[in-house]
Amino acid sequence: MKYILGNQESVMPKPLLELICPAGSLPALKAAVDHGADGVYLGLKDNTNARNFSGLNFDAKALAEGVRYAHAKNCKVLMALNTYPQPTTLKRWQQAVDTAATAGLDAIILADPGLMAYAMKTHPQLRLHLSVQGSATNYEAINFYHEHFGIQRAVVPRVLSLPQVENVVQHTHVEIELFGFGGLCVMVEGRCLLSSYACGDSPNTFGACSPGHAVRWQQTPKGMETRLNGVLIDRYADHEKAGYPTLCKGRFEVQGETYYALEEPTSLNTLEMLPEMHRIGIAAIKIEGRQRSPAYVAQVTQVWRAAIDAVKRNPAAFKPQAAWLAQLDKVSEGSMHTLGAYYRPWK
């Protein structure tokens, strides 16, 4: 199942609620494919993508096997190239685009317009998606990327309410992909400098928020302490759940009170909004978590496959099953899940 490009795109029906799952390794990719993903997204073993963690991601051999395995089971493979190239190492990003084209990827997910121009010129047949890191939150921006770089799908930042997303969908031919499940941060996607402020490396250039070299966990008599570049950002009592070691989820002393001053560790879960997403024509649902294990990918993909199939069969009767919610809560960061900005009756 290949996308059709060029003039034919207008006659092709847009996809509806494709399930796009994360893969940080070949076993994770196979877990996603085996449990019913319509597409998997992955990255190379360097800072050309925003999950640049030690030991994670794909080399050429794993990529070739991953593409072969997924395509044999009719599953698309997308490559995240969603960091911002730096002047002295621009070649690395361009080579990554070449690698994607040569390896037969179904699309690449980009944030940088310079790289989009390179991809469009060098590999005109390669399908381009706009990464969430591109931070396009309105249809004018999305249409701009479509007109100038041929972007065919946009992953929308997690800051819009669902009615605002619907407004975007109604004013663009570009397919819209939404995050459905997984870790949440402060959602200043592509523009967040908190990690850079704390440890010198930001997701946008280094490819990781709170990279391992800057993180220290230590059990102390007062509780488990998390330090980022030596700075204490949280301390968990024995009964408390832990979150990722990011500055936005730290507890800070503000005017004599210590609390989650920016946000509490929590996960996005939009399962109950699936009928609405189906109605407004969301092309794809993205599951966060390329840094997670194959076990997570298997469990989450299985639940979302069942839920999407159910909503497609009968949207009006759709109701998230308790077992699905329990399974998703189990693997969630923080002790709760949220609908994020999607549900915001007050606007």
Next chain:
Amino acid sequence: MIAFPSSLAALISRLPAYPPSLTFATAFNLTVWKSLQDLEWEALQDRRFCVAVRDTGIKLWFSMATSGLKAETAGQADVTFTATLLDFTRLALRLEDPDTLFFNRRLLIEGDTDLGLRVKNMLDGVEFETLLESFPSVLGRLVNQVRKQGMA
């Protein structure tokens, strides 16, 4: 949940760490090392690891050598993993997600976090079937059966 007697754990924690470390390293090298030796171990050479099995009092100390794991005496480790025997077993059988255990305070990684993440991610990158093939066939079948029961 399987509970390990705490009095026995207290006793075990006082015993020398080298014999269990040697037993573990030898068993590891005789079985799964075969399917892991082609991984990029260079970055891990001579780094010292400690696996602390919280509920049993057992601590395993080892380092990475070119021929596999090398048992070490108790001392400083570059990175220490702490969890219960059941959770370590479930992790090894790929039934549990490490981040989920971390969120729930059932897995602790102390010391060089980057080294810890590298080990976790490298092992996650190996397919379970590949690991199984390095076991003698009877043992491999048994491990697979235990895993399938854990999935149910």
